[in-house]
Amino acid sequence: MDAKQNLFFVPILLFFLCFSTTCHFSFGADSISAYRSLSGDRTIVSSGGNFELGFFKPGKLSKYYIGMWFKKVSAQTVVWVANREKPVTDKYSSELKLVDGNLVLYEKGTEIWSTDTKLKSSSVVAVLLDEGNLVLRNGSSNTTVWQSWDYPTDTWFPGGYLSYDKRTNRTQIPTSWKNSEDPAPGLYTLEIDPIGHQFLIRWNRSRQIWTSGAWNGQIFTNVPEIASGSIFNFTYISNNHGDYLTYFFANSSAYIISRSVMDYNGQIKQFGWLPDQQKWSLFWSEPNTQCQVNAYCGAYGVCNDIFSPLCNCLPGFKSRFEKSWTSGDYSGGCQRYMELESGNAYTTGRKADIFQIHSHMKWPDNPQAFSAVNAERCKSNCLSNISCTAYAYYEKACFTWNGDLFNMQQLSVDDSNGRVIYIRIHSSGSSKNNKGIIYGVVGGSIAILSVLLLIAFRRHKSGIATVIERAAEGTMVAFGYKDLQTATKNFSEMLGKGGFGSVYKGTLPDSTVIAVKKLEGVSQGEKQFRNEISTIGNIQHINLVHLRGFCSQGNKKLLVYEYASNGSLDSHLFNPKKDESILPWTRRYEIALGTARGLVYLHENCRDCIIHCDIKPENILLDSFMCPKVADFGLAKLVGRNFSRVLTTMRGTRGYLAPEWISGGAITAKADVYSFGMMLFEFVSGRRNSEQTRDGKVNFFPAIAANVIMGRGDILTILDPNLNQVADVEEVTNICRVACWCIQENEHVRPTMSQIVQILEGVVDVDMPPDPRGLQVFIDNEDDIVFFTDKASSSNLHIQSDPAWASSFVEEQYTNKKTQGSKIQECESD
Template sequence: MGLRNRGRFIFCVVFLCFFFKPRLSIEAGALSVGKSISGDEYIISEKYGNFKLGFFSPGNDSQSQNYYVGIWYSKIPEITIVWVANREKPLSDKYSSQLKLLEDGNLVILDPSNTIIWSTNLMTSTTSNPTEMALLDSGNLVLRSVSNSSALIWESFDHPTHTWLPGGKIGLNKRTNKSQLLTSWKNSNDPATGIFSLELDPAGTSQYFILWNDSEKYWSSGTWDGRIFSLVPEMRRNYIYDFTYVTNKDENYFTYSLKNSSIISRFVMDVSGQIKQVTWLDGVGWNLFWTQPSQQCDVYAHCGAFGACNQQASTFCGCVRGFNPRYATDYSNLSDWSGGCVRNTPLRCVNNASVNGEKDGFFNMSNVRLPINPQFLAVESALACELACLNSCSCSAYAYNGSCYVWEGDLLNLEQLSDGVTGGETLYLKLAASELSISTSGGSKKGSATGAIVGAVSGAVALLGLVVVLLWAWQKRNFVGRSKAIEGSLIPFSYRDLQIATKNFSDKLGGGGFGSVFKGTLPNSTVVAVKKLEGFSQGEKQFRTEVSTIGTIQHVNLVHLLGFCSEGTKRLLVYEFMPKGSLDSHLFTETRGSQFLDWKTRYQIALGTARGLAYLHEKCRQCIIHCDIKPENILLDAEFCPKVADFGLAKLVGREFSRVLTTMRGTRGYLAPEWISGVAITAKADVYSYGMMLFELISGKRNSDQSDYGEKVGFFPTWVAKKISEDGEILSLLDYRLEGNGDLAELTRACKVASWCVQDEEVHRPSMGLVVQILEGIVEVIPPPIPRTLQTLAENHEHIVFFTDSSSDQSLQTRSPSSGTPSQVKSSTSSTNSRA
C-alpha cells in the first residue's frame, strides 16, 4: 500500500472512531442551564481533576440493572464512591436518564419517562440570576452564581451521604434544629440509607454519636475540649489532619483538613457500623488510619437477631445453634448480617408439651458475652430459673450466676468469646428437642435399637454418677473433718487441701507485695481466693495469733478471711472470692472482663473504702495500718461493693505503740512523704495513699500517667488542688469518659477530700473517720492548700490552713452544711486517740 493510500486509511479510521465515540466528559467541570449528561458521560472536577461526576452501578455485580448519579475519585484505579444523589431511587437505564440543570436553577435527575426522581429542591427561582453547576476539586458539587462563582446556592457538602471529605462538615443547624447525618450504605452493593449513622448531638453538646436504626447510641466521641474530642485521645498524636470545631448562633459543626494536600483521605460511615478514616497508598490501596468502635463486635446488633459475633473469626458473624440466616445471600455475598437468623424448628412452647417423647430444652453456650436487655427474675435457684424460661412461650434464653436473667424475643449483641479470652458467662439457649439431639445419621430420628443403646449408656452414666457422688461426699467429709474451725471462725487448711482446691495453683488471679493469689473451689462449691504469702518470717505461733486476730475483723468493706494454712515455711490465707476483681481492672483497662464505672459507682467505692479504712484505724481493738492502699488492693463484689484487701499483713500495730513502723513498704505513687524521710509511720500514711487513689477515681487515670494531661495540666493532683482553690470548673476534672455525668456536689467533696489527704504534714490530713463524714455530707470542708511536694505553682496558701483559738495544733476548718456557720473540726493528730 502506498504512503498516500495508507494515510487516507488512517485518517478514515480516526475519523470514524471519533464520529461514533460517545461524548465522555464536559470541560471545565461545569454544567450550564439547560445542559445535561447521561449514559457514560461524566464531569471532571475543575482545576486539578481530582473527582468525577456521572452515572455508576455499585458493587461488583456486572449484571446489576441499578444506576445512580454519584461522585468518585478520578486519579486512583479503584472506583470509590464518595457521594450519591438518588441513593433511594435507582435508575434502570442510564442512557435514557439525565442529570440536568433546569432553568429554575434546580439540578435534577430525570428517569427514562422524563420524571424527576431527585432534585436539589431549591424553592426560590434563580432565573433573574443565572446559575451553573460545578464540581470542585474538593469533591463538593455546587450550584453557584454565574456572575460570582464564590456565591454558592447549594452544595453537596451540606447533604453528605456516607463519606465525609476534607473541608466538609457534619453539624447541627440551630435554626431548624436539624442535624446533618453521615449514613452508611445498606450493603456493599446498595447505596440506599443503611441502619448506621453519625450525627452531632441534637441536644446541642459538642459530641458525636453513632446510632443504630436512629435510636440506639453505641459510641460517643466525647465533648470537644478545644483541641480534641475527649473520648478520641488519638487526635493528640495526629500528624495528617487539622481539626476545627465551630459554634455560633446559627450552627455547630466540626470540620477537618489535610496538612498535605497531596494525601488522599476520607472519613466513612461504613456498612460495618464503624466509622473509619482511611488514606490511599499507591500500590497498596485504602489503608485504615483509625476506626471506632475499634472492635467489630462492639457495634450494636451487628450480627442481627440470634447472630453471635466472634472477634477472631474471619466473617465475625454466625447463627447460633438451631438457627440459619434469614437472608443467606446477604450473609454470604454482601457481608450484611442485619437480617439476623431464624429458627430451623419451632418450639413446642405451651407448657413444654411432649410430642413423641420430645420436649424443648436448652443448649449450653459457654464463654459468651451475654445479650443486651435481660430481665431479672426473683427466683432462688438455677433450676427455678430454667423452669421459668422453659414454661414461658416468649422466653428465648436464660442465664444464672446467683441471679436469674431471662431474655424474651430476639437475642441481640451476643458475642462468642474466643478460647483464652476470659470474662465470659454461660447462656442457656432454648431450642426444639430435634435441635438438641446428637445424630449420627444426618439428623434423622433414631430407631428402637438406638433407643436401647442410649438407655444402656444412660444407665451406665447414672451408675458412674452415683459412684462419683459417693466419692465426693467421702472426700468432703474427710476434708471438712480435717479442716474444722479451731481458732474462732477460721478454718485451718492443709497445704494438700489447698492444692486440690486450686488445681495445684493453676488459676492465678494476680499478685502483689505479699504474694500471689489463686482461684480455688472448696468441696462445698464455695469459690475462694488463696494467697500464697512470701517473705513472712514469724514463727508459727505468732503467725497463727496474728491471723486469728485478722479473722475476727468483720466489716462490709473489708475482705473476709475464711481460713489459713501454716505448714513449715508454707503460709497461705484463704479469702472470700470477689467476682468483679480489683478496682484497677475497671478503672484503667478495657479488657473483656472490665466494666466502665459511672460516677455513682465510683463515689460509692470511694465512700465504702473510706469506711473500711476508718474501721481498721479507729474501731478495731488494735489499730491496723494497711501500708499499701491502691486500686489493686480494693476488691469488688458482684454488686461493686468495695472491700479492702491485704489489711493487717504489713503489721498489727497497737494504739499505744503506734509509731513503730520504720521499714518502707507500699507502692510508688501512693507513698506518703514520711516514708521517704524515714520518720515513724502512723495511720495518716494510709490517709495519704487513699487521697492519691481518690484522684485516680476522679480522673480515671493513673496519677503517674500525665501524658493525656499535657503541659497545661501537669501533675493531676496539683491541678485539682489549683482548681479547688481558684473556684475553677470542677466538672473539667472528671474522667472524660463520663462525659460530664457526675454529681457536682459529690465531685467537689471528693476533690477537696483528696487534696486534704495528700498534705505534706500528716497533722494536716484528716482522719479516715472525718473523711467518711465529709463524703457523707455530714461535714463540709474548706478548700485545701496545694501540697509543697506536689506544687508546681508556688502560691500563697497560708490563709487556707487555720489555727484554733485555743490550741496551737493545726486543724481543718469545716462548717456544718445544716447551719452554714463556720466551726473548727479538729483532725486527728495522735494515733493513740484517733477517733472520728
C-alpha cells in the same frame, strides 16, 4: 488521497469509531450548565482532576446511580450518591440536567431526583469542586445556592463538616450504605450531639451505639487519635448558631487522598490512599472492635472479633438471608431451623422445647432478672412462657430473655466476663440440625478431600504454597507458619533486627505487602499468647503500627504487621542515601510530635497502660505519607515480665535506657519518656548521641545541646549539618529543652507524654530545664561525678567523663544485677 485530505478525514473517522465501540466521554470541564447534561458514559471532572461525577453501577447490581468518585484512585471509590434511594435501570435513557435552577435526574422523562432549590433561574451552573463538593451557583451573583456537602452520603472529606444549625434545626448526617454493593441508606448514622458537644453513631436512627466523648477544646475524650493525629487537625465550634465539626490537613501544603466513612458495618473509619501500593490504608476506626457495633450479627448471631468469620449462627439456627450473609452483611441475623410452637407441652402432648448450653458468652441485651431457688426453677419459668427464648442462672438470680437475642459475643475461656447461657430451640430442631450436620460432614469431607488433592496437584506442578486467606477488614488472621514462610520467600529479605526478634518483608497472594516479625524468647502458652495478641490487635491509632495477624505454632511465634514503605526513622536520620532522604526540619518536628501522640495513646488511653520499653529511631516507622508509626509496642508483655534478655540484646542501641533500669526501681511510663528525650536529641543532630571522632575522642551530643540550652552558644550551630541551619529557632530550642526535661534522673521531674504533646503543639510553654545530672559530668568536664544513686545498694555510682565507657558501665551493671520478678508497674488509664 493527499496529506491534507488525510488530516481532514482522520478526526471524522475517530468520531464514528467512538460510536461503534464503548467510549467514555468527559466534557473536559468541571461543570453542567443549562446547555449541557450528563447521560450514558458522560462525566464531568473537577478542575484539579481529583473527583469525577457521572453514572456508576456498584458491584453486581444492574441499577445505576449518579455519583462522585476519586478520579486519581485506581479502584473506583464512590464518595457521594445523589439518587441512593431511587436508582435508574438505564443510564442511556436517563439524564442529569439543569431545569429552572434545579439539578434534576430524569429517566425516560420521569423525575427521579432533584436538588429542589426552586430558584427559577437560567443562570445557575453546577460545578464539581476539587474538595469533593458539588455546588450549584447562581451565575448572576456567583453565590452558592446548594451543595452536596449539606447532603452527605456516607463520606466526610477534609474541609467538609458535620453540623447542627439551631436556627433551622437542620443537620448533616452521613448514613452508611446498606452493604458493600448497595448505596441505599443503611442502619448506621453519624450525628452531631449539640447537648453533649460530641458526635455519635446511632443504629436505626435511634439507639446510640458509640460516642466520641465531649470536646474539651483540644480533643474528644474518647477519641484522642483523631485530634492528635499527625496528618489532620480537628476543630469543634459551638455558639448561638449551632455546632460545627470539621477537619483539615495539618500541613496545608500537602494533599493526601483521604476520606472518613460511616461504614456499613457500623464503624466510622478514616482512610488514606497509598499510591505506591495502590490500596486504601486504615488510619483509625471507632468503635475499636466490630463486636462493639450494635446488632452487627443480627438476631441470634454470635460475634467473635478476633478470628474470621466475625459472625456465626447458634447451633439449631441458620442465616436468615444466606446471600447477604455470605457477602459479609450479617444484619439479617439468624433463624431457627424449627420455629417454636405456642401452647403448653403438657396439655398439647408435644415434646417440650429444649435448651442448649453455651459457655464463655457475653450475654444478650436486656435481660429480666428475679430471684430463684435454683437453676431448675429458672428453667421452668422460662419454659412456661412461649416468648422466653433464653435463660441463665447466676449468683442465685434468674435471668430471662424474651424475643430475639442481639449482641451475643463469644469470649475466650480466660475472659472473666464470660457467662453461661441456655438458648431455647424446638425439641425436633436439634435432630433436624444434626441431620443437616451429618449431610454437611459427608459433603464437606468430600469437598475438603477434593481441595487437598487439588492443592497437592498444584504444588506438584508449580510449587505454589497454601493460599493465605485474606483478612477481613478490621479483623486479625491466624496465619499458618508455612503460609508466612511462603509469603516471605523463606524469610529471605530482612528489614531489621531488634531486641524482640527479626523483621522480614513479605507479600500475600492478594499482593498486600506485609512485615513479619519472628519473636524470640516467647514462653507463653497458646491461649495466653492469643489473649495478649487480641489486646494489642484491638489498639488502633494513626501513630501506631497496625497488627494484621499472627502465627502461633508450638514455639514458633510470629506477628504480621502493615508494611511501612519508607522504612524506619534511623535510615533517614543517620544514613540518608540521597538528598531526597534527608528529613527537613519541619518533617522532623512533625515526626517527633506524631511519635509523642502515639505514646500518649499507649500510656493514657488504652485499657491498660502499655509501656513500650524500647523507644529508639529503629522502632519508629514511616509510611508512604511519612507519617510516624510506633512499632513493637506491647511486645514487652509478649516476651514476659523479665526484661534482662531484651536489655542485654539492646547493647547495640545503648543510650536510650532510663537510670531506673539499673537502680532497681519500678519501671513506669516515665522510662519511655526518658528514651523519647534521648531520641529528640538525635532529631536535632542527625547523628547518634554518642559518636567517636577521627582523633579518637567521643562527642556526647546531649551534653553539647544542654550546654547550648543553658545559654552557652547558638542553637542552630548544633543542628544537623545537612539542614544548612534551615530550621525554626524556637522549635529547635523547644525540642532541646523538652529533651533535657525528659532525661532528668528523677522520674517524677520528667514530664508526661501528654504534657510533651502540648508543648510541641505550642499549647503550653516550656521552662528552662535544670541541668540533667547525668549530663553534668560532660558539661562540667569533671573526671568523677555522681551520675545517680543505686537504690538497691544505697551507694553512689561514679562515672568517668568518657560517654562510651559510661554507657558500657550502665549496661554491665544491669547485666550483673540480679533482680527478681517484674519491673513493670501496670497502670489503669483514667
